[in-house]
Amino acid sequence: MDLGLAKKVALVAGGSSGLGLAVAKELAAEGADVAIGARDRDRLAAAERDLKEVARGRVRAASVDIFDPVATRRWVDSVAAELGSLQIVVASGGSPPAGLAWQFDLDDYKQGVGSVLFPAVGLALAALPHLRAARWGRLLFVASETASVPIPSLTLSGMARAAIVRFAQAAAAELGRDGITVNVLAPSATRTQMVERAAARLAALQPDSGDAEAQLRAMGRHNALGRIARPDEFAAVAAFLASERASFVTGGVHLIDGGASVMGPELPHFTDAPRDTYT
Secondary structure, three states, X not given: OOOOOOOOEEXXXXXXXXXXXXXXXXXXXXOOEEEEEEOOXXXXXXXXXXXXXXXXXXXXXXXXXXXXXHHHHHXXXXXXXXXXOOOEXXXXXXXXXXXXXXXXXXXXXXXXXXXHHHHHHHHHHHHHHXXXXXXXXXXXXXXXXXXXXXXXXXXXXXXXXXXXXXXXXXXXXXXXXXXXXXXXXXXXXXXXXXXXXXXXXHHHHOHHHOOHHHHHHHHHOOOOOXXXXXXXXXXXXXXXXXXXXHOOOOOOEEXXXXXXXHOOOOOHHHXXXXXXXXX
């Protein structure tokens, strides 16, 4: 199926690893020109090499801190200028610490929610003039299942993702007649390096429950498929939403959770997990 992504220009924040890199690879393989940005220069260089192995279009990589709105705007403008336009923007980043509501103080809430919400909103605001100029755009926010399903042990994530959802829905209502769609992707645990590190930490804290692989299997037990997702499975959904084929899909929160939302909110692998497990 031709997704109509050839020659489109895509920008992926957080594109040096994890879900961001998976999406960048999928878009590049579909023929889009792809620019990735992240802070870690070594991971960025490795990601650029990976992208060039699958790319059918141009690839660009830049070290940028999207917590800095001035640097973010400069990066977005430079990508649009160098590649000639900008049509697809993917806001992907980290996750706040895990924990119950009463485990955090007010500063934790400010830092945890702000670290997810403000970079994503800042990127969208910087990209909007270019998307409007193109008269065709796709704005994708990478969130988590907490955007749709309340999980008590992921309080900060739920608050931050819910805020992104409301921003995305307001943007979708305003931008649809400009040919721009806005969607939120809500994945559950996916086998990225961050999740593998979390599994290793949990295994070290709970040696009787098995090694890291056993922890990864436990993470998948709360969904209908009985396993965690692969990054390419997530990226396939993102590429579709970024494509011409998804032209009538906007304002949605798209669960990519293996059916976890129909199985209930219990996450057995979070038992006794420390606050910094998923950071």
